Amino acid sequence: MNLTDDRERVARAREALACARAVAVLTGAGISAESGIPTFRDAMTGLWSRFKPEDLATAEAFQRDPRTVWDWYAWRRERVNGVQPNAGHAALVALEQSCARRGARFDLVTQNVDGLHHAAGSRRVHELHGNIRRVRCFANDHPAERWPDGDRPPRCAVCGSMLRPDVVWFGESLPEAALAEAMRAAGACDVFLCVGTSAVVEPAASLPFAALEAGALVIEVNPHPTPLTRHASITFAGPAGIVLPSLVA
Ligand code: NAD
Numbered sequence: 001m002n003l004t005d006d007r008e009r010v011a012r013a014r015e016a017l018a019c020a021r022a023v024a025v026l027t028g029a030g031i032s033a034e035s036g037i038p039t040f041r042d043a044m045t046g047l048w049s050r051f052k053p054e055d056l057a058t059a060e061a062f063q064r065d066p067r068t069v070w071d072w073y074a075w076r077r078e079r080v081n082g083v084q085p086n087a088g089h090a091a092l093v094a095l096e097q098s099c100a101r102r103g104a105r106f107d108l109v110t111q112n113v114d115g116l117h118h119a120a121g122s123r124r125v126h127e128l129h130g131n132i133r134r135v136r137c138f139a140n141d142h143p144a145e146r147w148p149d150g151d152r153p154p155r156c157a158v159c160g161s162m163l164r165p166d167v168v169w170f171g172e173s174l175p176e177a178a179l180a181e182a183m184r185a186a187g188a189c190d191v192f193l194c195v196g197t198s199a200v201v202e203p204a205a206s207l208p209f210a211a212l213e214a215g216a217l218v219i220e221v222n223p224h225p226t227p228l229t230r231h232a233s234i235t236f237a238g239p240a241g242i243v244l245p246s247l248v249a
Helices: 003-019 059-064 066-081 087-101 116-120 176-188 204-213 240-247
Strands: 022-027 105-110 125-127 130-137 163-167 191-195 217-221 234-236
Touching: 003 191, 003 217, 003 234, 003 240, 022 087, 022 176, 022 204, 059 066, 066 130, 066 163, 087 105, 087 116, 087 240, 105 176, 125 176, 176 204, 191 204, 191 240, 204 217, 217 240
Parallel strands: 022 105, 022 191, 105 125, 191 217, 217 234
Antiparallel strands: 130 163
């Protein structure tokens, strides 16, 4: 691709985003990479390199070895608490604000559990996989804001069952309301922006294809090719923190 092509693609994408009556965005771990949060594959390094995500992110793993699973999430929660949203998150806040100014609909669907879209200031966020900053109890879903140091995992103050992260583990259902909003947004948007996701984890992976089928322009931002790349209307093979600000005036 030469510079002229790049400029043309940026201009086309900018115009589409600026004129759309409904914009839907899907983000994955890649948008948080520039904040210093590793993607799933990168997250299993160092201390945790002998584990596979499937060994830690399931209800069975938690029942088998609750302390190890609690400790892994506590480590990830600490990392998330210590980082800031980046220019990619900020560009999506600006995009939501520009949609609001002209009365266009905006929906941000994320697979991320890091809460960085909220931290950046995004308002209409649908979290498909929960949020690592929240905790609830294993038996009854009682939310917990704080817990005493000591037991790992700590116990629910209401029912005494073990506390767990409020994320969706492998084999668990997605939150119904967030999934319904995501499917509605994908089917009803003019422009669908797909950022930093390997586009293989279902059902999120189907959303850009649902948008394509419904006639939307689909823009992908990802430094590496994905199963979506050859179907997308416009692709940007670069990092979200550089590409997104260039698409949102
Ligand atoms: P993934 O790890 O499978 O893929 C990440 C994608 O981001 C890759 O395609 C990669 O090429 C791309 N990428 C890397 N750096 C980028 C950058 N700077 N800009 C744009 N793209 C970049 O992640 P996924 O598709 O989100 O799916 C994996 C699952 O992992 C999800 O269910 C998610 O809940 C979970 N997860 C979340 C976080 C988080 O909350 N930050 C972190 C790790 C894993």
